[in-house]
Amino acid sequence: DAGVTQSPTHLIKTRGQHVTLRCSPISGHKSVSWYQQVLGQGPQFIFQYYEKEERGRGNFPDRFSARQFPNYSSELNVNALLLGDSALYLCASSFTGAFNEKLFFGSGTQLSVL
């Protein structure tokens, strides 16, 4: 069975640009979450979506947005990129998104902002 898949794997952008990252959850999983991992730190929660609805949002500016599609795949959008947005962006999925469910991560998209 395929795990969580993310695309692209690497991306280079310049300040002020916009970026879209994509994620396909494990088959049967209805919840998708996004995390940002800066080098040398643990992942930080950005969003959780379940059944196309935003369930939770972390402490990130409005430049960050996301959506989930009827097939449960998801996109993360970041506008007006800053140098500090350079990080590994991780997508994770679970069955229903309950707080104590196992969370499965993809390999991430490495975003570099120049």
Next chain:
Amino acid sequence: GENVEQHPSTLSVQEGDSAVIKCTYSDSASNYFPWYKQELGKGPQLIIDIRSNVGEKKDQRIAVTLNKTAKHFSLHITETQPEDSAVYFCAASNSGGYQKVTFGIGTKLQVIP
């Protein structure tokens, strides 16, 4: 919000020895504690988890303990092998309406053959 502290940040052990990673959390409402292993170029992979109604859980060479009173939890790896070398993260989550996992800063474990 929740804050998870983890130490040590780096840990080197000889192959066959044990490794221990310790974490503390701040939010008494947290009641689910997963541990993740992250290898270079990959996303975190869940290796074991423990719920607040359990004090200890073991899976082969890996064991986790939880002290809710002290808000401490720890990971023990016995008989370490070179393939155990990776970054390990402790994390915490509570039943606050959605699935938000708060991670520690990570421990880079090196197992020396």
